[in-house]
Amino acid sequence: MGASYGKLMMWFFLLSDAFTFSGLLITYGLVRASHPIFEGLPADFIFSTEYWPIPEKVFEAVPFLHGYSLPLVFVGIMTFILIMSSVTMVLAVEAGHRMDRKAVEKWMLWTLVGGIAFLSCQAWEWTHFIVGTDTATMKDVFNLKTGIWDQVKVTGANLHVNQYGPQPFADFFFFITGFHGFHVFSGVMFNFLIYYNTVTGVYERRGHYEMVEKVGLYWHFVDLVWVFVFTFFYLV
Amino acid sequence: MGICIHILLSRITTIFMAHHSNEPQVTVLPPDKEKIKKLWTVAGILGAVTAVEFVIAFTMSHGPAKTAIFVILTIVKAGYIVGEFMHLRYEVKVLFWAILIPTLFIIWMLVAFVYEGMQMPVF
Numbered sequence: 001m002g003a004s005y006g007k008l009m010m011w012f013f014l015l016s017d018a019f020t021f022s023g024l025l026i027t028y029g030l031v032r033a034s035h036p037i038f039e040g041l042p043a044d045f046i047f048s049t050e051y052w053p054i055p056e057k058v059f060e061a062v063p064f065l066h067g068y069s070l071p072l073v074f075v076g077i078m079t080f081i082l083i084m085s086s087v088t089m090v091l092a093v094e095a096g097h098r099m100d101r102k103a104v105e106k107w108m109l110w111t112l113v114g115g116i117a118f119l120s121c122q123a124w125e126w127t128h129f130i131v132g133t134d135t136a137t138m139k140d141v142f143n144l145k146t147g148i149w150d151q152v153k154v155t156g157a158n159l160h161v162n163q164y165g166p167q168p169f170a171d172f173f174f175f176i177t178g179f180h181g182f183h184v185f186s187g188v189m190f191n192f193l194i195y196y197n198t199v200t201g202v203y204e205r206r207g208h209y210e211m212v213e214k215v216g217l218y219w220h221f222v223d224l225v226w227v228f229v230f231t232f233f234y235l236v
Numbered sequence: 237m238g239i240c241i242h243i244l245l246s247r248i249t250t251i252f253m254a255h256h257s258n259e260p261q262v263t264v265l266p267p268d269k270e271k272i273k274k275l276w277t278v279a280g281i282l283g284a285v286t287a288v289e290f291v292i293a294f295t296m297s298h299g300p301a302k303t304a305i306f307v308i309l310t311i312v313k314a315g316y317i318v319g320e321f322m323h324l325r326y327e328v329k330v331l332f333w334a335i336l337i338p339t340l341f342i343i344w345m346l347v348a349f350v351y352e353g354m355q356m357p358v359f
Contacts, residue, residue, distance in 0.1 A: 224314055
């Protein structure tokens, strides 16, 4: 095909991975479409298990700014971090083409910083999502012992309860952002490997930096998936 | 723990020292200014499109039109990432189409499933 074996296989792996992510995001679309939407004005929105939440009302917290409503600001910062680390990765690839080891080292290090920063942001976001907001949401929970429905106060979300809306909303949040986050994590591991091999001169002795390109493809794919997660989970 | 780190550091230092002695001769080419400028332009476009998405998110009311705009802008961003950053635009045509054509199935899957979701309300 005119492309090297390694790059070709990476492309086919990424294509199959794209189908996996599509499966997750499309199932989210199916489940969301089967739930009622909030009919009132966004300003009057309150959390309820009766309808699907408006994402910008769920994701409005930013570290160190407790109590302020800053919808989608933090997730915007995360998007910016990931785009920037994609740029530094492609600059590392460019440096590799020129056999410039020092430049590859520099840009791989920046890419690593970006990846770790993104993961840290996600750790904070998950913590906030799990712990919940200051005001609890009332929810009907079926009591197995008494056989009646109890009104319970719910804060935060996990795979059993969800204060933000119907249970599947929390489940999808954990599965979709979790699966993406795990990709970012493995990407950081691969990037570190590339950085290490560059520093120790493995690619210089090999005569080419194609590994940087292959792992670069993976890293850009992680950014690509985030673009879709950002739109379909946070914006729409 | 401290000893472990010390050993690790000394190993790394050894590696650093080592490749000075038996380093292969490589010619480093100067940076391709035009190419680098283009990459930053693409990054600028991605940032700008995201900024536009933010503006739309808070100025337009929810509805099919808003969703359609978001989908189009997402595809624009995806096009730049795959085409420029992943270099697919410049690969051989066979590879280009081998990647692009199967993604049509994703669109089919999307339409079919979301339609199905609208037909089976939970409440």
